[in-house]
Structure formats: structure tokens, C-alpha cells
Amino acid sequence: MKTKTLMVFILFYSSQIFSQNSDWNILQPSNIGVFKNIQVKNEMNMYLLTDLGLYKSVDKGYNWIELIRGDIETFSLYNDNEIIISKNYDQGNCSILLLKEDVNTLIKENEHFISKENNSSVVISKYFINKGDIYAVADYRFEPFMSKYGNLFSNILFKTNGDTLWQKINYPGYYIYSLSIKNKDTLIVANNGSTSSNKTMGWTQRIEYSYNNGAIWSVYGGVYLNSNTNLTTISSLIISQSDAIIYGQYNLHSYDATRGLFRLDDFMDTNHNGKWDNYLIGIPIIKLFSHSSSSNLYALTPDSLFVSKTDGKSWYNRNNSQIFSNNLDFTVDKDGIVYVISSNKIYKSKNDLTIVEKDNIHLSNEYILLQNYPNPFNPQTTIEYSIAKAGNVKILLYDMLGKELRVLADEFKNVGHHKIVFDGSNYSSGIYFYKIQTSNYSQTKKLSLIK
Numbered sequence: 040m041k042t043k044t045l046m047v048f049i050l051f052y053s054s055q056i057f058s059q060n061s062d063w064n065i066l067q068p069s070n071i072g073v074f075k076n077i078q079v080k081n082e083m084n085m086y087l088l089t090d091l092g093l094y095k096s097v098d099k100g101y102n103w104i105e106l107i108r109g110d111i112e113t114f115s116l117y118n119d120n121e122i123i124i125s126k127n128y129d130q131g132n133c134s135i136l137l138l139k140e141d142v143n144t145l146i147k148e149n150e151h152f153i154s155k156e157n158n159s160s161v162v163i164s165k166y167f168i169n170k171g172d173i174y175a176v177a178d179y180r181f182e183p184f185m186s187k188y189g190n191l192f193s194n195i196l197f198k199t200n201g202d203t204l205w206q207k208i209n210y211p212g213y214y215i216y217s218l219s220i221k222n223k224d225t226l227i228v229a230n231n232g233s234t235s236s237n238k239t240m241g242w243t244q245r246i247e248y249s250y251n252n253g254a255i256w257s258v259y260g261g262v263y264l265n266s267n268t269n270l271t272t273i274s275s276l277i278i279s280q281s282d283a284i285i286y287g288q289y290n291l292h293s294y295d296a297t298r299g300l301f302r303l304d305d306f307m308d309t310n311h312n313g314k315w316d317n318y319l320i321g322i323p324i325i326k327l328f329s330h331s332s333s334s335n336l337y338a339l340t341p342d343s344l345f346v347s348k349t350d351g352k353s354w355y356n357r358n359n360s361q362i363f364s365n366n367l368d369f370t371v372d373k374d375g376i377v378y379v380i381s382s383n384k385i386y387k388s389k390n391d392l393t394i395v396e397k398d399n400i401h402l403s404n405e406y407i408l409l410q411n412y413p414n415p416f417n418p419q420t421t422i423e424y425s426i427a428k429a430g431n432v433k434i435l436l437y438d439m440l441g442k443e444l445r446v447l448a449d450e451f452k453n454v455g456h457h458k459i460v461f462d463g464s465n466y467s468s469g470i471y472f473y474k475i476q477t478s479n480y481s482q483t484k485k486l487s488l489i490k
Contacts (some may be wrong), residue, residue, distance in 0.1 A: 062392070063362050066100045066385040074380045078116050079372045082387070086122070087380070088114055093124065100385055106145060107138075115166035115173075121148070123166055123173060131160030135175060135196075135205070151205050153177060153196075163196075169220040171200030174208075176215050191231070195253065208253035216244075217276040217286070224252050227306065229273035229286055244273050246286065248309055260310045262286075262301075275327040278306050280334045285351050287324025287338060300324060300338060302351045316413050318354060319345060320485045330371055335393045337377065339369045344379060346392050353423065355407050357392045406480040411473065415487040416463070422447070422473060422486075423458040430478050434459060437472040437483075447473065463488045 072089030079085045085096040092108035107124065112133065114124040120140045127133050137149040155161045159179040167174040175196040191214035196205045213230035220226055227248045246259040274289035284306035288299060299319040319338065328337040336347040338354065342364045345354040357377075363386045369379040375391030407425040414420060426432060434448040444466075448459050461473070468490045474483040 062357065062388055062390070064387045064389060065362070066387060067383060068094075068100070068103050068385070071103055071105075073382050074367060074385075076113060076368045077378050077380045077385070078114070078370050079376075079378055080116065081372050081374065082376060085378070086114070086116065087385070093122075100387060112162045113164060113166060115168060117168060117173065118171065125163030125166075125175070127162060131155040133162050135163055149203050155179070165215070165218065167218050167220055169222070172220075172223065173198045173200075174218060174220060174226075175205075176218060178214065193230070195226075195228075197252075210253055211247075211256060213247075216273040219276045219278050219284075221278050221282075221306065225250055226253060227276060227278065227284065228256075229276045231272075244271070244288075246273070246276070246284075248306075257309065261303075261315055274324050277327045277329045277336070279329055279336060279350050281350050282306055283350055285327060285336070287327050289323045289325060300327075300351065300354075316352075317415055317487065318351065318410050318412065320410065320414060320487060325366060326369060328369065328371055330375070332373055333375070333393075335371075335375070337369070337371060339366055339379065341366055344369065344377065344392070348393050353409055353412055355409055355425075357388075362386065406477070406482075408475045408482040408484055410484055411461070411486045415489040417488060417490050418464040419460055419462050420486060421458055421460050423456065424475050425456045426452060426454060426477060426480070428477075428479070429453045432457075433474075433476040435474045435476065436461070437474065439470055439472075441472075444471070461486075 071087070071094050072091030074087060074089050076088040077086065082099045083097055085100055087094045087103065088111060093106045093111055093114060094103040095106050096103050110127040112125040112127055114122060117123045117137070122138045122140060122145070124136045124138065125133055126136055132152065132154050134153060135151040136147060139146040139148050153161055153163070156179060159181045161177055161179050163175050164178045165176040177194045177196055179192050192212040193210070193215040194212070195208040195210050195218070197208050198205045216229040216231070218226065218228050225248070227246060229244070229246050231244070244262060246262050247256045248259060249256050271288055271290035274287050276286045278284050283302055283304055285300055285302045299317055299322050301315040301317055303315050322340050325339045325341065330337070334348070334350060336351050338345040343356050343358045345356055347354045363379055363381065363384070365381045367380055367382060369377060371377050375393060377388040377392055379386040406427050409423040411420045411422045422434060430451065432448060432450065432452045433446065435443055436445040436447055437443055447461055466488055468488055471486050471488065472483050473486055475481065
């Protein structure tokens with residue numbers, strides 16, 4: 040028999056519109072703690088997790104209701120009226136709570152307790168929903184190694200839609216950065232490749248796949264193994280609707296020219312050796328998002344949001360005016376409205392950010408310099424850009440020391456989207472910089488030539 044616990048909404052908190060611009064509204068709720076995660080059904084049903092608990096807004100983010108107070112690690116919206124949360128307890132244990140939302144109450148439908156193992160604390164760090172089935176990542180950290188790079192390993196728990204029992208999927212135990220589920224049998228995991236307590240050995244990036252719900256795991260070929268193994272991680276992993284696999288790297292502590300996005304046309308091409316296409320080079324990626332009702336892809340960085348309508352083959356920045364920074368999380372609702380959070384602000388787009396003119400790929404009413412593609416390249420690559428005002432445009436090429444090597448373009452251009460092709464046949468392998476320069480706009484990006 041189910042135990043029902045009623046929790047009445049009695050605490051209300053208000054937000055103020057902090058500022059606005061042409062694309063974004065900025066909300067700043069007060070007295071609800073430091074923001075951690077956000078999920079939405081639509082702009083009338085927004086859910087915000089903070090260090091104080093879980094909150095909900097039913098009026099576009101202007102007022103907030105406290106749903107649950109306490110130490111909640113993460114949460115996910117489940118089905119139409121259910122919420123799944125992970126709650127931390129003393130002594131390093133935790134539980135998975137499935138709650139049903141009914142007007143002004145939450146009803147506890149099921150609670151699954153998870154105990155620490157082998158002198159380790161445990162938290163449920165991530166939930167992934169696939170066609171009603173729930174996958175939960177349980178992270179274990181050995182005590183007393185509680186530092187950021189201490190001993191870590193993970194398990195994957197699984198519950199089918201309508202079932203109350205949780206099962207453990209067979210998994211080698213490597214610490215999981217991200218998980219992507221194509222279907223019930225096909226799981227792809229980005230992990231650290233080791234359960235070693237030696238932190239110099241325990242943070243090697245790799246991607247593993249299973250086509251039989253975890254019975255057998257194998258390793259993808261061609262995944263870049265970063266030299267900064269203690270700092271750079273695979274932050275996010277997705278499979279697009281056209282079956283491309285894309286992962287992002289994150290490292291704020293030291294520069295790494297190979298940070299960014301890595302893309303493979305077919306996630307089934309598991310033996311692909313060293314030919315992942317690289318985009319947004321040098322930019323740390325916090326989170327990737329594939330929109331369920333469209334083919335649009337989104338990538339969040341600490342100070343930008345990039346959008347792709349080309350299955351990840353080209354990206355444009357929707358924060359060129361630098362409205363937000365110190366980003367932590369984001370989500371996109373069914374109408375394409377984007378919600379980005381920092382520690383104390385919510386940045387809500389006014390429209391679907393992928394609605395564009397003419398070429399249906401890039402905006403033409405603002406200045407944008409896009410990442411070249413393919414990247415790395417040999418010998419040719421395409422550089423695309425948009426300008427908001429007609430005038431002379433220069434595209435310049437520089438080496439790593441800042442020496443100007445070549446003028447790639449120097450001509451008058453009308454308002455809109457343009458592109459050039461750079462042939463690097465006469466240049467050696469290495470990292471180069473390309474710069475756009477107009478009367479009132481300048482931006483520089485990196486490109487990588489590999490022969």
C-alpha cells in the first residue's frame with residue numbers, strides 16, 4: 040500500500056524583473072537560496088532547485104512557491120504530473136523520491152533508499168528519462184578522500200515506467216560524467232576510465248557504449264584523451280535526432296585548445312579513429328541539449344548560449360550582447376523558449392531563439408562570427424559571419440604569436456549572412472586565429488589545421 044505524504048504550499052516568494060533586452064528577460068527571485076538546476080514544462084510551470092529546496096512558479100517566474108525544503112541533490116520532471124528528486128541524508132546515504140503533483144499538494148508515491156558502500160558516501164547526481172523509463176546515476180566517493188578529485192565511482196539504476204522496483208544495470212563502475220539513452224538497450228556513457236584512487240590516473244576521458252542494456256560494454260575509438268586529465272572532463276553527451284553523437288568538454292581552470300564540442304555523424308560508428316569533428320574550439324561546454332520536438336541543438340558555456348539548426352555542424356551565439364555570465368544550467372520548453380540560470384538570476388528568452396531569416400540557419404540582424412567548419416580541417420574550411428550594418432569587412436589570419444599572415448577578405452558587404460572558404464594548403468599544421476573587423480565590430484576565433 041502506498042504511503043501518502045501531503046505537503047501544502049504555504050510559502051510564496053516574489054521575483055523582480057532585473058532588466059530586459061531585445062532577446063531576454065532577466066528575473067531575480069529573492070530569498071530562495073543559491074540556484075542549482077532549472078526545468079520547465081512551459082513558462083507557466085517552472086521548477087527551480089536551490090541549496091534550500093525545490094521551488095515552483097506558475098506565473099512566468101514572477102512568484103515562487105516552496106515545494107520541498109531540504110538537501111536535494113538533483114531532480115527531474117517525470118510524466119505529466121510527477122517529479123523525481125534525490126534527497127541527501129546524514130551519514131552519507133540518500134534516497135530517490137517519486138512525487139505526484141496534485142494542485143497544491145505533493146503525494147509521495149515511492150521512496151527508494153540507497154546506502155553508502157565500502158566506506159563511501161553516495162548521492163544521486165543525475166536523472167535521465169527515456170520514454171517513461173528512469174535512469175539514475177549514483178555517485179560514490181570514498182572517505183576520507185572527499186576532495187574534488189578524490190576516489191569516485193558510479194552505478195546506474197533503472198526503473199521501467201509503472202514499476203516500483205529499481206534495478207542495477209551492469210556497469211564497470213567508472214565515474215560517469217554523462218549518460219545518453221538511445222533506446223532501452225542502447226546506452227552511451229562518458230566516464231573517467233578508471234576507478235583508481237590515484238587522481239592522476241583516474242580522470243582519463245572516454246566514452247563507452249552498450250547495445251544490450253549494460254550486459255557488455257565497449258569503448259568508442261577516436262575520443263580525444265586530454266593531457267590535463269585532472270581538470271578537463273566530458274561535461275555532456277547527447278545523441279541528436281539524426282543519430283549523430285556529440286560531446287562537450289569543460290575546464291575552467293586552465294586553457295586547453297581542444298576544449299569545445301566533438302561530433303561524429305553516426306553514433307553506431309564506434310570504431311571511428313580520430314576523426315571526430317571539433318567545434319567551438321577552446322570554449323568550455325557546461326551542458327548540451329537536444330530539443331525533443333525539433334532537431335535543434337543547444338550548448339551552454341559559462342558566458343554564452345550557442346544554437347545549432349544544422350545537427351551540430353554550425354553554431355551561433357545568442358548572447359552576443361553579453362547579457363548573462365557565470366551560467367550554471369539551462370533548459371528549453373516545448374515552444375523553444377530558453378531558460379538559463381546563474382547562481383541568483385534566471386535569463387528567459389522572449390522567443391524561440393532558433394527562428395531565423397532567409398537561410399534558416401543564422402541570424403542576419405546582428406554581428407556574428409561563427410566557428411569555422413570543419414574543424415580541425417585539411418586543407419579547406421568555411422568561415423561564416425553575419426553583419427548588421429552594410430560596410431567594409433576584413434577577415435584576417437594570424438599565427439599563435441599574433442603575427443598577421445594573410446588577409447582572407449577585404450571588401451564591402453551588405454547586411455546579412457556571408458561566408459568565405461580558406462585553403463590552408465600552403466600552411467603547416469597548427470593552431471591559427473581568424474579575426475573579423477568592421478567599423479564597429481571585431482571578434483577573433485581559433486582554427487586548427489591538421490595535415
